[in-house]
Amino acid sequence: MDKKLTVIEAAKLLGVSKEAIYNRLRRGSLQSIIENGVKYILLTKSSLKEGPSIRKIDNMAENAYVELLKVQT
Numbered sequence: 001m002d003k004k005l006t007v008i009e010a011a012k013l014l015g016v017s018k019e020a021i022y023n024r025l026r027r028g029s030l031q032s033i034i035e036n037g038v039k040y041i042l043l044t045k046s047s048l049k050e051g052p053s054i055r056k057i058d059n060m061a062e063n064a065y066v067e068l069l070k071v072q073t
Contacts, residue, residue, distance in 0.1 A: 003043040004033070010041035 003013075010030075011018050021041060024030040031042040 004040045005043060007039055007041060010043060013043070 005013065007018050007021050011021050014021070021030065025032055025041075033040050033042060
């Protein structure tokens, strides 16, 4: 699964900050291209493995929501 995403989209998908994406670009662990003045991050299966999984991020958000509901009752 190869994807072409903006820096913000890639950061959200990987569950990291924009700065972390730029750091990975500097280190060479992510590749990018520029089209019409917009930088796109090229994500592959291997680059997706570097960040936390989407399922883990979803679980953390769900757990935080459940805790919030517990406090409100």
